Amino acid sequence: MHEFSLAERILESALGAAAAHGGLPVERIVVEIGALQQVVPEALAFAFDAAKSGTPAEDAVLEWRETAALIACESCGSEFTPEDMFWMCPSCGAAGGRVVRGEELIIQSVTLRETLLETREVEHGN
Numbered sequence: 001m002h003e004f005s006l007a008e009r010i011l012e013s014a015l016g017a018a019a020a021h022g023g024l025p026v027e028r029i030v031v032e033i034g035a036l037q038q039v040v041p042e043a044l045a046f047a048f049d050a051a052k053s054g055t056p057a058e059d060a061v062l063e064w065r066e067t068a069a070l071i072a073c074e075s076c077g078s079e080f081t082p083e084d085m086f087w088m089c090p091s092c093g094a095a096g097g098r099v100v101r102g103e104e105l106i107i108q109s110v111t112l113r114e115t116l117l118e119t120r121e122v123e124h125g126n
């Protein structure tokens with residue numbers, strides 16, 4: 001299942017960020033995934049949960065959204081967002097085209113937990 005490789009790439013990037021900051025636990029990861037990746041939300045959630053267990057991202061929440069695909073027609077050059085798997089240019093009717101956008105995986109942000117230790121030690125002089 002292709003969601004597993006996506007989950008691993010997301011996790012790898014988040015763990016890299018965590019490692020660069022002294023191994024702080026990962027709290028939240030925000031990503032954008034192109035529509036042509038055809039992610040099945042449940043499958044990605046399952047794959048991410050499986051991949052993160054036992055890592056500093058164990059409690060991390062994955063937030064993702066799909067970005068629309070954009071196809072460039074090779075006959076007339078106009079760009080369009082396909083309605084389904086079959087790409088047909090709405091301007092000239094040509095089939096197929098070149099992918100402009102829609103296959104990407106963008107890691108938008110990784111939130112690491114900030115650990116604030118508050119100590120209110122009161123020293124009493126004797």
Ligand SMILES: [Zn+2]
Binds near residue numbers: 076
């Ligand atoms: Zn066209």
